[in-house]
Amino acid sequence: MREYATQMEAARKGIITEELRNVAKKELMTPQELLPFVASGKVVICANKNHKCLDPQGVGSMLKTKINVNLGVSRDCKDYDTEMKKVMEAVHMGAHAIMDLSSHGDTIPFRCKLIAECPAMIGTVPVYDSIIHYQRDLSDLSARDFIDVVRLHAENGVDFVTLHCGITRKTIEQIKLHKRKMNIVSRGGSLVFAWMCMTGEENPFYEYYDEILDICREYDVTISLGDACRPGCLADASDVCQIEELVRLGELTKRAWEKDVQVMVEGPGHMPMDQIAANMKLQQTICNGAPFYVLGPLVTDIAPGYDHITSAIGGAIAASAGAAFLCYVTPAEHLALPNLDDVKQGIIASKIAAHAADIAKGVRDARKIDDKMADARRVLDWEAQWECAIDPETAKAIRADRKPEHEDTCSMCGKFCAVRSMNKALAGEHIDIL
Ligand code: SF4
Numbered sequence: 001m002r003e004y005a006t007q008m009e010a011a012r013k014g015i016i017t018e019e020l021r022n023v024a025k026k027e028l029m030t031p032q033e034l035l036p037f038v039a040s041g042k043v044v045i046c047a048n049k050n051h052k053c054l055d056p057q058g059v060g061s062m063l064k065t066k067i068n069v070n071l072g073v074s075r076d077c078k079d080y081d082t083e084m085k086k087v088m089e090a091v092h093m094g095a096h097a098i099m100d101l102s103s104h105g106d107t108i109p110f111r112c113k114l115i116a117e118c119p120a121m122i123g124t125v126p127v128y129d130s131i132i133h134y135q136r137d138l139s140d141l142s143a144r145d146f147i148d149v150v151r152l153h154a155e156n157g158v159d160f161v162t163l164h165c166g167i168t169r170k171t172i173e174q175i176k177l178h179k180r181k182m183n184i185v186s187r188g189g190s191l192v193f194a195w196m197c198m199t200g201e202e203n204p205f206y207e208y209y210d211e212i213l214d215i216c217r218e219y220d221v222t223i224s225l226g227d228a229c230r231p232g233c234l235a236d237a238s239d240v241c242q243i244e245e246l247v248r249l250g251e252l253t254k255r256a257w258e259k260d261v262q263v264m265v266e267g268p269g270h271m272p273m274d275q276i277a278a279n280m281k282l283q284q285t286i287c288n289g290a291p292f293y294v295l296g297p298l299v300t301d302i303a304p305g306y307d308h309i310t311s312a313i314g315g316a317i318a319a320s321a322g323a324a325f326l327c328y329v330t331p332a333e334h335l336a337l338p339n340l341d342d343v344k345q346g347i348i349a350s351k352i353a354a355h356a357a358d359i360a361k362g363v364r365d366a367r368k369i370d371d372k373m374a375d376a377r378r379v380l381d382w383e384a385q386w387e388c389a390i391d392p393e394t395a396k397a398i399r400a401d402r403k404p405e406h407e408d409t410c411s412m413c414g415k416f417c418a419v420r421s422m423n424k425a426l427a428g429e430h431i432d433i434l
Helices: 007-012 018-026 031-040 080-092 107-117 126-134 143-156 169-178 187-199 209-219 240-258 273-286 307-320 340-360 368-378 382-388 392-401 418-426
Strands: 066-071 097-100 121-124 160-163 222-225 263-267 292-294 325-327
Touching (some): 007 018, 007 031, 018 031, 066 080, 080 107, 097 107, 107 126, 121 126, 126 143, 126 160, 126 187, 169 187, 169 240, 209 222, 209 240, 240 263, 240 273, 263 273, 273 292, 307 325, 382 392
Parallel strands (some): 066 097, 066 325, 097 121, 121 160, 160 222, 222 263, 263 292, 292 325
16 A cells, blocks of 8 residues: 555655665666655656556656657557557667557547556546547537546556636637737647637636646546647747636646646747747746746747747757756658658657757766767767667668768768878878868
8 A cells, every 4th residue: 555645745744665666777767866856846657557568768958858758549540450560669879758648439449558568658648538428519518528527537657638727708808808819729729729619608618727636646647737728839828818818727736736736837849049048947947947848948939840840949958948848849840740750750850859959958977878979989989889879770771872882981972081181191191182
């Protein structure tokens, strides 16, 4: 019998859980160093007590930046086996979390299979599943229906749930008054907004927040406070709708912490580069350092097909300024459900962003691998370079495709290779070019 309900409660009682010990080891910290961060909510360990095969991870700005991969079937692409393959490939490539955003078919068996087999943290957005689960249209669902689906996901073993608790009936007026270019682009946020408009009732995730906290406490589900009003284009960034919701998310964070429920706060969205660092600081202040989970940010609106790049630029800036968790974005963003290749490209782009940020913010030993790569490059040791590479397969394939005449160089410069020339010059050797 556990003497605690959640990882936060355990840390507050000074109990070093198996999960905390495991996370501390991965972060090259002692459990005693990590404990106060979990107790204060600055680090979350998303670990539902029913997710038995979980390889726990810590999420917090002082830890290695984590990445999430969104997967799940839709009405147009409904092959659960293909989705499961993508999940396992994503985990193999280093995804720390998988969000199951399925919006079609029989979602329970897929979710349960995921939780039974996938060691990454599992996240869901229960509001999507409410419609599928009950097979009823949005306006026919009651507040109770939504809460019951949160409970179902918690019982199933989901480690974190995105809940759009921060929009209220006041948001309806604000959205109408402020005439954003892109209104609400959060899928869950738009459903909650539409439900409020159609029923005339308050947001159930806000109104019954205390009951939700009790459910999350019982199973140790981390709440990822959804940002329904995240900007969906540069023009809407940092506007009153976004900031007003953020203030409410700060209040909701404190209420969760009073019940030892772990919380992450979701963030933008689309945002010009010069606003990102300020947004991260604002979130940390308003939400008392709760881990920030950013969806991008995409730094320009005009690159469909390349949004893994626009988001990696924004993600690197965000994480170096304090964001703890990056939601990957694939080249298919805004266009289609990602296929396996899109998923791979999205993961690699996010990993680059996360790693670049970890170096900039001084995460323990983050730069060691870069120094190893530099050493390998200096001695033109290609095998050692593959060992350091984020995506060795692609690197190897490019080199193999355009082989150099001389094995110790590459076909970019051949015998003009600067590295070769310097090695020879410093060794007092003759340098043959022609
Ligand atoms: S040939 Fe040019 S690009 Fe290739 S390793 Fe040497 S210096 Fe670098």
